[in-house]
Amino acid sequence: MSTQLEHDYIGLTEGPSMEKSCDKISSSVSSNLSSEDENTSSLNFKETELRLGLPGCGESPENNNSGSGSGSGSGSGAGISLFGKDLQKKHSGYSASSKNLKRGFSDAISSSSSSGRWIFSASDDATDEADFGNASARCNKEVAMVPLPHSEKPPQVAAINDHATAPAANFCCRAQVVGWPPIRSFRKNTMAYNVAKMNNEGEVGCLYVKVSMDGAPYLRKVDLKTYTNYIQLSSALEKMFSCFTIGQCGCGAVPGEEGLSESAFRDLVHGSEYVLTYEDKDGDWMLMGDVPWEMFTESCKKLRIMKGSEAIGLAPRAMEKCRSQN
Amino acid sequence: MPRLAYSFPEEVLEHVFSFIECDKDRGSISLVCKSWYEIEAWCRRRVFVGNCYAVSPATVVKRFPKVRSVAIKGKPHFADFNLVPEGWGAYVFPWIKAMAAAYPWLQEIRLKRMVITDECLELIAKSFKNFSVLVLTSCEGFTTDGLAAITANCRNLRELELRESEVEDICGHWLSHFPDSYTSLVSLNISCLGNEVNLSALERLVSRCTNLQTLRLNRAVPLEKLANLLRGAPQLVELGTGTYSTEMRPEVFANLAEAFSGCKQLKSLSGFWDVLPSYLPALYPVCSSLTSLNLSYATIQSSDLIKLVSQCESLQRLWVLDYIEDAGLEVIAASCKDLRELRVFPSDPFGLEPNVALTEQGLVSVSEGCTKLQSVLYFCRQMSNAALDTIARNRPNMTRFRLCIIEPRAPDYLTREPLDAGFGAIVEHCKDLRRLSLSGLLSDRVFEYIGTYGKKLEMLSVAFAGDTDLGLHHVLSGCDNLRKLEIRDCPFGDKALLANAAKLETMRSLWMSSCLVSYGACKLLGLKLPRLNVEVIDERGPPDSRPDSSPVEKLYIYRTVSGPRLDMPGYVWRMEDDSALRVS
Numbered sequence: 001m002s003t004q005l006e007h008d009y010i011g012l013t014e015g016p017s018m019e020k021s022c023d024k025i026s027s028s029v030s031s032n033l034s035s036e037d038e039n040t041s042s043l044n045f046k047e048t049e050l051r052l053g054l055p056g057c058g059e060s061p062e063n064n065n066s067g068s069g070s071g072s073g074s075g076s077g078a079g080i081s082l083f084g085k086d087l088q089k090k091h092s093g094y095s096a097s098s099k100n101l102k103r104g105f106s107d108a109i110s111s112s113s114s115s116g117r118w119i120f121s122a123s124d125d126a127t128d129e130a131d132f133g134n135a136s137a138r139c140n141k142e143v144a145m146v147p148l149p150h151s152e153k154p155p156q157v158a159a160i161n162d163h164a165t166a167p168a169a170n171f172c173c174r175a176q177v178v179g180w181p182p183i184r185s186f187r188k189n190t191m192a193y194n195v196a197k198m199n200n201e202g203e204v205g206c207l208y209v210k211v212s213m214d215g216a217p218y219l220r221k222v223d224l225k226t227y228t229n230y231i232q233l234s235s236a237l238e239k240m241f242s243c244f245t246i247g248q249c250g251c252g253a254v255p256g257e258e259g260l261s262e263s264a265f266r267d268l269v270h271g272s273e274y275v276l277t278y279e280d281k282d283g284d285w286m287l288m289g290d291v292p293w294e295m296f297t298e299s300c301k302k303l304r305i306m307k308g309s310e311a312i313g314l315a316p317r318a319m320e321k322c323r324s325q326n
Numbered sequence: 327m328p329r330l331a332y333s334f335p336e337e338v339l340e341h342v343f344s345f346i347e348c349d350k351d352r353g354s355i356s357l358v359c360k361s362w363y364e365i366e367a368w369c370r371r372r373v374f375v376g377n378c379y380a381v382s383p384a385t386v387v388k389r390f391p392k393v394r395s396v397a398i399k400g401k402p403h404f405a406d407f408n409l410v411p412e413g414w415g416a417y418v419f420p421w422i423k424a425m426a427a428a429y430p431w432l433q434e435i436r437l438k439r440m441v442i443t444d445e446c447l448e449l450i451a452k453s454f455k456n457f458s459v460l461v462l463t464s465c466e467g468f469t470t471d472g473l474a475a476i477t478a479n480c481r482n483l484r485e486l487e488l489r490e491s492e493v494e495d496i497c498g499h500w501l502s503h504f505p506d507s508y509t510s511l512v513s514l515n516i517s518c519l520g521n522e523v524n525l526s527a528l529e530r531l532v533s534r535c536t537n538l539q540t541l542r543l544n545r546a547v548p549l550e551k552l553a554n555l556l557r558g559a560p561q562l563v564e565l566g567t568g569t570y571s572t573e574m575r576p577e578v579f580a581n582l583a584e585a586f587s588g589c590k591q592l593k594s595l596s597g598f599w600d601v602l603p604s605y606l607p608a609l610y611p612v613c614s615s616l617t618s619l620n621l622s623y624a625t626i627q628s629s630d631l632i633k634l635v636s637q638c639e640s641l642q643r644l645w646v647l648d649y650i651e652d653a654g655l656e657v658i659a660a661s662c663k664d665l666r667e668l669r670v671f672p673s674d675p676f677g678l679e680p681n682v683a684l685t686e687q688g689l690v691s692v693s694e695g696c697t698k699l700q701s702v703l704y705f706c707r708q709m710s711n712a713a714l715d716t717i718a719r720n721r722p723n724m725t726r727f728r729l730c731i732i733e734p735r736a737p738d739y740l741t742r743e744p745l746d747a748g749f750g751a752i753v754e755h756c757k758d759l760r761r762l763s764l765s766g767l768l769s770d771r772v773f774e775y776i777g778t779y780g781k782k783l784e785m786l787s788v789a790f791a792g793d794t795d796l797g798l799h800h801v802l803s804g805c806d807n808l809r810k811l812e813i814r815d816c817p818f819g820d821k822a823l824l825a826n827a828a829k830l831e832t833m834r835s836l837w838m839s840s841c842l843v844s845y846g847a848c849k850l851l852g853l854k855l856p857r858l859n860v861e862v863i864d865e866r867g868p869p870d871s872r873p874d875s876s877p878v879e880k881l882y883i884y885r886t887v888s889g890p891r892l893d894m895p896g897y898v899w900r901m902e903d904d905s906a907l908r909v910s
Contacts, residue, residue, distance in 0.1 A: 179407030181675045181732050186490040292600050
């Protein structure tokens with residue numbers, strides 16, 4: 001029920017409200033822009049048309065990039081009419097007519113006199129609509145021409161960037177945008193998130209480690225990233241080495257738990273002939289299952305399926321090690 | 327007409343002013359007349375500097391000669407998410423140096439997002455004889471050696487808190503530098519330290535400091551040691567555990583449970599790194615009196631979380647991972663009727679598929695059941711306008727609402743529309759909303775709503791939203807109380823910024839990165855508004871080497887009374903104002 005009064009824009013063409021010096025400045029800036037204006041005057045008017053609706057204008061065609069575009073920016077046509085309805089329903093004072101849906105930036109800006117002195121413009125032109133569209137399209141073009149910085153960090157996937165260095169949609173994982181989702185470094189480091197890394201072949205961060213089994217003639221490799229807990233990993237290993245009879249690897253643990261539960265752990269150690277161990281970053285051989293899964297994948301370098309008899313005496317050392325680890 | 331200002335002796339005015347603590351009110355007092363300005367300045371004891379570059383240390387110490395407590399903030403908020411490159415600034419040294427000379431009786435220093443070196447810590451330790459409070463939040467640049475200087479020299483230290491700071495861990499013995507005679511510790515927070523501290527020194531410290539109320543341990547403190555520490559400090563009000571996991575041993579468990587039962591004043595729990603769920607029942611004795619619970623690092627499943635949280639009927643603040651799931655939040659809605667603040671963090675933010683059953687429904691449940699809920703931070707993977715509308719209508723008392731839908735530009739998952747209407751409902755119904763963070767698919771429309779209804783809004787965070795400059799214009803022209811605006815990856819360019827240039831002087835700061843603001847516009851702003859520092863951050867090289875119409879990478883604009891800062895790194899350019907040009 002609040003009514004939005006439509007103010008005239010302070011009026012770039014109205015002299016008195018602008019300081020003389022600012023006119024000079026703005027005209028010098030605008031002269032740069034207006035010359036380019038002419039070059040881009042061939043732009044389709046429809047492209048530069050302003051709408052309150054969803055993007056359909058030329059300045060942001062890239063709304064669909066950044067990974068698995070989940071329907072973002074779609075249906076602009078439908079969007080506009082829906083918005084029209086919305087406007088009519090909720091804001092009687094708002095422009096409900098279709099004409100006003102397309103009002104230019106200039107019409108929409110309120111011109112409160114107190115800020116009048118301070119309003120600057122990038123251009124003197126009265127034709128704000130076209131200007132506005134041009135300016136944005138121009139910005140895009142400029143951006144497109146500038147090579148993106150080469151840095152060690154993953155490239156900033158700027159949404160508006162025409163450069164489309166955003167990874168192609170066939171990446172099997174979300175492209176990593178810098179600082180998104182907004183999670184503090186302390187939390188990221190503590191949680192040891194499996195941050196997806198992009199490489200040239202479009203592979204997602206993989207964590208292949210060698211798996212050796214005592215008595216087996218050859219080693220295997222597993223990708224730790226394809227598992228989310230110890231249960232999955234140990235059953236995968238069981239399948240992989242079943243031809244070499246690994247013994248009972250089935251645990252009483254409920255799938256989905258972070259670490260092996262106490263009972264499952266015991267079952268594994270006592271009930272089976274073999275024991276799952278791994279070599280960590282420090283070169284120590286550890287019993288699998290003590291630490292949370294994320295910590296394990298971070299520090300695991302190699303897996304070894306050890307004969308039960310050799311694994312005796314390993315557990316206490318593992319505990320102490322765990323305590324002194326961060 | 328009686329001159330009331332002179333009718334009270336200074337001492338009386340000073341005494342009256344001493345009851346006014348709010349900075350804003352203090353500011354108003356100082357504007358009444360010259361003598362009130364002077365008296366107020368003379369008796370101001372606490373100073374809060376929201377942006378370390380908004381004013382120079384010299385100006386502060388000159389105006390307020392008798393300050394006892396200082397709080398300073400440095401880097402822009404988006405520095406938390408790696409958007410501000412290394413070496414940007416926010417060095418506290420000039421402040422410490424100025425205060426060392428001017429405030430020999432300084433007692434408290436609280437810093438956020440600043441760079442503090444060991445040299446600074448040593449200077450603090452030797453300059454302020456009565457130094458008692460050091461709180462460093464999200465700071466960096468120092469090592470445990472600097473901490474050793476503090477513990478060794480500050481005889482009256484009461485609070486030492488390192489919150490989420492980056493500390494180079496050289497040696498755990500810094501804690502042992504507290505002399506044996508030292509007993510005044512009230513609050514110790516070492517939760518962000520990577521390595522072990524000397525445990526026996528910690529135990530002795532804890533047991534001899536009988537006023538200890540807050541103890542936040544780091545991950546390296548093993549669970550077996552926790553019971554002893556608790557027994558040494560049964561008066562503890564706030565506890566952060568170390569690692570909360572070890573081999574399950576009944577005697578360890580019993581010991582721990584008994585120790586917890588002895589802590590009758592315990593109101594706040596945190597820590598819980600590496601939780602073994604079977605140790606959680608040791609906490610049950612204290613659950614019913616807990617007002618604050620931080621389980622946001624505890625990777626435990628919904629059922630274990632529910633068992634714990636359902637007993638915390640006095641809970642006011644809960645931080646938890648999304649393992650809590652919708653089911654858990656429903657339980658919270660039913661059990662924690664006093665809840666004021668909820669934060670749900672993502673357990674797997676970079677995964678493609680949801681790994682937990684946490685949706686918008688969880689938040690809706692809490693908004694229904696917890697009538698005092700006013701502060702929300704919620705990470706999820708789907709949201710709908712309908713849900714946001716429900717939340718808004720349920721909780722018009724909301725003051726902080728931060729929603730992060732993990733996929734950028736995700737639409738309403740039911741209707742595929744933008745979430746404009748949903749967020750619009752939030753700003754419309756929550757009339758006291760002070761802080762808002764947006765996410766999901768959003769058009770200019772949402773900003774229209776924000777500009778119309780967000781009259782009390784002080785801080786707004788925007789990412790991957792909007793269509794045109796109209797969006798930014800709505801916010802800058804409509805939000806009367808806006809102080810901090812941070813924007814990333816939005817198609818906002820020059821027009822709105824230039825049209826609302828004056829607004830920027832009424833705000834603390836504006837951050838825009840990966841937007842469409844041109845170098846030319848930045849220059850213009852810098853030129854005409856000398857009371858702003860318009861800083862362009864561009865790691866591609868000097869912006870002069872590109873056309874004026876080329877958009878800048880990042881832009882940080884803040885008001886200041888101190889002119890340009892002198893410590894800008896090579897990738898930051900300040901847009902000069904008229905005065906600078908005239909001088910050269």
